Amino acid sequence: MTGTTRAERARMPLARSVLRQVAEEHGVCVRPVALRRTDTATGHTELVDIPCGATRASLCPSCAERKRRLRAAQCREGWHLTEEPVLEPDPATAAQQYLTELRADLTKAHTEATGAEADELASLLVEIDTELAETGVRGSLAPAPAARRVRSTRRRQDTSDLPRRPVENRTLGKAYTAPDGRTFHPSLFLTLTLPSYGRVRADGTPVDPTTYDYRRAARDALHFPKLIDRFVQNLRRFVGHDVQYFAVVEPQRRLAPHLHLALRGTVSRAELRQVVAATYHQVWWPPADHPVHAPDAPPHWSPEHGALLDPTTHEPLPTWDDALDLLDDDSEAQPAHMLRFGPQLDAQGVLVGSPQAARCVRYLTKYLTKSVAECHTPTGTTESDHVDRLAAELRHEPCSPTCANWLLHGIQPKNAHPALRPGACRSRAHKREHLGYGGRRVLVSRKWSGKTLTDHRTERRAWVLDVLGDTAARTEPHHYLWEPVRPGDPDMSPLATRLLRAVAERVRWRTALDQALERAGGETCPTTT
Structure with missing residues (x-):
């Protein structure tokens, strides 16, 4: 120019x-x-x-x-419902009924057949199931049996008992009528947090990083979705109806995830505290506190054995099912991790259609356009070091039964393959932008808005x-x-x-x-x- x-x-x-x-x-x-x-x-x-x-x-x-x-x-419409959402399935068509009757005949013949005839009928059953799915039928008439480990459901002695009521088939809370005849359907805006891992400053960084419990913080973040599921289950059993919610998971300044819930209907604060105090989740995994192999000398894959071998003994590592069998046989075994919510609880009553409800909706969706780590951008070296320490703790922490980090503890992960490398698990939870939380950011119950x-x-x-x-x-x-x-x-x-x-x-x-x-x-x- x-x-x-x-x-x-x-x-x-x-x-x-x-x-x-x-x-x-x-x-x-x-x-x-x-x-x-x-x-x-x-x-x-x-x-x-x-x-x-x-x-x-x-x-x-x-x-x-x-x-x-x-x-x-979606949040606003579900919160505003005053009538039960209609989620009844459509009646079956004539074609769907005919295919189901045909499958019934083939199923009976298959149970009585043997050899090549049984194999031929099995392929026909698969074709019928495919045609049923193409006509718009959900589910399967012959689901594959899933192996499930059964553990004792007895509550922990250090946790208060929670009264259980039969859950009614309704999603609406109690309606209140004013003296002038107007009807109100109040709702709740609830915030739940995790417990403390050590004293922190106003910017969320620990006062003493050497005593801050980064391991517990990492494990709580990894298993936080399970704790949310347990809380919703306990709340529904306690109040006696199918409580509906729109929830968002966000990090606090100390980087621990916390939960915001828009609940349809009201529950007293005393009852909410009772449910929170009685909610916990136990992780029944093999112990992972003390690694037995170094990250630079992990077990290696053997094509001959089709398994991962111990670098010292050159013997196949115990499989994930073997490790769980040993855990089941140990009557004195303790859960690898137990997490629960912290004592802080914030519950606000919200009237549907009020300015406060609009503010809560904006607050719930405020950080949805950012990743977990982007919600609070580090502004100094201290905050960046805090993120680095948490990310370092998460790198070699097992996140799931299929995580490659189980190799450091002498266990062959579930569905093991030659490409497994400790510290290089591809799960979202290990990525820096997720800070250990690998679940969905937005959690919506199925009957929230009916859509x-x-x-x-x-x-x-x-x-x-x-x-x-x-x-x-x-x-x-x-x-x-x-x-x-x-x-x-x-x-x-x-x-x-x-x-x-x-x-x-x-x-x-x-x-x-x-x-x-x-x-x-x-x-x-x-x-x-």
Whole structure:
């Protein structure tokens, strides 16, 4: 550029950066996936960009924000229910009944047949099950038997007993009627945390890292999803109905995961404390406190034995089932880890439709566009060291029965294979951005809103089409074939060109929608936060 200095040119924004910023402001996916769409009726072929669907803003802010708004709509709608969601299955069709009757005849014949005839009937049964699934039948008529280890269900002596009531088939809490005749369905916003592992400062870093219990913190994070399941189970048994929830797992500043729950209905704080105090989860795994092998000299795979061998004795390591058998035979065995919630409990009553309910929904979905580690970005060396120490503890901690870190403890993991390397487990829990929590960030009970995310997404699309008056798009038949487009294909446009077209289309669509909303009197979208 003539007449400018190098320093002036360095301050000029790059064209691609400006384009990305504009695309993000208009809600356009910045990492579109190109697909080739072929009309099977006419043979017409065209390239179509679809959103990448990322849930993290660091990858694609537009898609992440779209996902967050959808979760907010799901949370808000389930919290507002005043009638039981209808989840009754459709009646069986004549074709489904005919296939089931045919399978009954074949099943009887299969139980009485032997040899080659039995094998032939078994293949026919598989074909019938496949046809039933294609007609829309869920489940299986012949599920594979799963081996299950049974342990004593007696409660621990150091834990208070919890009264158990028969669970009624209802999801709504108690309704309250005001003197003026209005009916209220209050709900709860609940926060549960894990116990302390040592004194921490205001920024979440430990006062004394040498006494901070990083091992317990790592194990609590790994098994936190099981503790959540146990709490919901105990709560339902205690209150006597099928409590529904929308929950989000986030890290505290000290990096320990904690749980936010939107509960439909109310439970007193005294009863909640009783349920929390009686909730625990025991991990019945082989001991993993003292490794018997070093990470740089782990057991090696033997093709001859088809197993991993001890580096010293060169004998096959005991399998995972062998290790559990030894644990079952030991009458004095203790669980490898036991976790429970901390004493802190925050429960807020929320009236549906109130400003407080809207604030809680925003709070629940606030960090959904970030990974666990991104929720609290380290701002100093002390915080970074805290993350490093926790990540180092998680690296060689077994996360599941199939984790390669069991090799350090002289145990062959479940489903062992030659590629296992201690400290290189591919589970999400070992990745730095997850900080030990490998479960789902959003936990939604099945009867929360009576709909899936696909249902909510379909409702949003139907609302837009209704506002625009576009009925053709809704009734358009599905007769397309889709295939991915390779980056080197000659008809593939550059990314900048595709983003420019998407921005122009987005502006046109937004203008048409705003005009339609103005004509309709300012109606709002059901999934708008």
